[in-house]
Amino acid sequence: MITRISITYGTKQVLSKLQTRYPDRKLLLLDSSTSGEQLALLDVSGQESVFSSPIHYDIKGHRGTTDWQGFINFIYIDNLSPDDQKVFNSKANHFLTTDPMPEGMRSIYFMKDEKNRSNNILLTTWEKSDDFTYWKKNDSFTPFNYFLSSQNNYHEASYHFFKPEDK
Template identity: 35%
Template sequence: MIDKISSTFGSWPILKQIEKNNPERRFITLSSTSIHNDFQLLDVSGKPSVFANPLIYQIKFHTGNFVWNGFYRFSFMTLSKEEIKVLDAKIAQLATPSRLPLGLNDLFVLQPQNHFNERIILTIWQLDSDYAIWRRSKSFSPFKIYSDSGAYDYHDSNYTAYQLHSLQS
């Protein structure tokens, strides 16, 4: 089980060169759904980062099967210590098997390294439409406050797995 995810951004040729130079790593190349030629490379090996200027995220919570293919939704927010506890409770409720939304492959709660009051909810969906359906469902209501209130420095980004690379066992 991995305890961190490293990320970097760059052009397609640069990210492909990083992958080529590190064949023992498990990388996922993501393509932005809104910005043409905006690529992100995730290192999900759990090993120390090989990126020159990495973003490193500690995995605070995970449920799912580490299915790295599909639609990625990153939701960024800044919370107080008390608000983090509330978010954790909401995530724990959502993560019960009977409440997991249809089409959700994986749910992560990430903490950027050295930013203890920031959280990123990373959800990986089979399809972007699965995410859209969940946004309109009752089980999404407890999370609306983060995106709708303006109080949590909330922003988000969407990606799709552009090319899936995994190590051969």
């Protein structure tokens, strides 16, 4: 299992060149589902980064497939009190070990930002975006609702795989 994921952002031209330059790496070109033309390159190889300005996430736990397909969502939660951090860690770890996974969820990664250890990230992969939307309204997401506030710097980023014919 990989222990780190890296991401960088840029133009299609720059990110595509990196994919071409490192064909042996698992570099996934992603397009923002909501903003369009906001591209990211996700390195899921677990190797030392080839990006000039990467953001590294240390994987604390994983569940599900390692086959990257479909819809991808990042949930960022930061600025937790020490007590809230313990509660969040417990809820995330419990979710990673509880059956069954929500309908359409392919995988979940519980991660920490390498430079900002208080930044918690839930990276989830889905068959389709509707499955993610349903999960957020489902009972299995309820343990995380407490943390979804602006005081915790909560925000999300959703992506799909870049398809040249889309642009």
